[in-house]
Amino acid sequence: MARTAELGNRIELLSMDKNCHDISIGLYEQPAPDGVPEYLVHCFSQKGDVAARLQFIAEAMKVLGGMESTAAGRLRFTCGSTHRLACKRLFLEAGKLASDAALSARPLSIHDKKSGFEITVDGDGTGAYNVHASGDGDGHERRTKAVAGGLRKLAEMAETGAEAGAAFACGQAHDQLVGLLLARALNVRAVLREEDAAAAQGVLAAPSAQSV
Structure with a gap:
């Protein structure tokens, strides 16, 4: 399990993932050695199918948002910019999808x-x-x-x-x-109301406090 210091700063939270045991999933940001911001989808739960769920969300962020994987298993934008707010919303949208959902980029x-x-x-x-x-x-x-x-x-x-x-x-x-x-x-107003409601649902539990 990754230590908190290795995760980076949590910038977004999916407080209750309805597609996987109502677990809490966090999106963490940490700069790479080259200075490019990288993101990690992480959960403290040890349940057997959580790893597959995290992998699906990361893959969805790549397909739906054009991100790429690093050798360390994190995500980054190919342009090298942060795009933090867009990444947070991409993470939340990916978290709404069931793990068996077909992934494809949305049309313009x-x-x-x-x-x-x-x-x-x-x-x-x-x-x-x-x-x-x-x-x-x-x-x-x-x-x-x-x-x-x-x-x-x-x-x-x-x-x-x-x-x-x-x-x-x-x-x-x-x-x-x-x-x-x-x-x-x-x-946009509906989006902001939805995000405020989701943020009020809960907080990410530490390993000692979250059911495994």
Whole structure:
């Protein structure tokens, strides 16, 4: 079992994993020797299927968020940047999936039930993205501005000068992350309420306090 000092700083918590015995799973951050932030999915429970569950969540973060594995079994973004807030939300989304779920990157388009529009996002390869809306009715510009604002809030993306734009400061494309967060960007307030409720459910138990 990894010692607490080896784990790094816990930055996010899945307090009750409904897909695995209601265990608590933490996401830890620690800089690598080269200075690139690395992340570890960890649980103190010793139950037999926990290791497989942790492996699934890590794999889901790679597929859904474009992360890569290190030789030490941690995760990092290929651009070398932290993207801490986006990583936290990626971890929580991965934790919602059952361990037998099929994994595939989410598309850069979605049907917006609120407006009836088809929302699409395109990138220029340098980390900058623009949101577009198509469909009958009015309010296309207002809706694209709102969705772009949602992406900026969820992933700490920057403004681009375009009202419906958002950009990663690293200057590299993160299509998988944007595809994952696009559905959540349609209703950011609901996301924040959900995260507040989840955070209030519990705390990560130390090895001596958690059932094995």
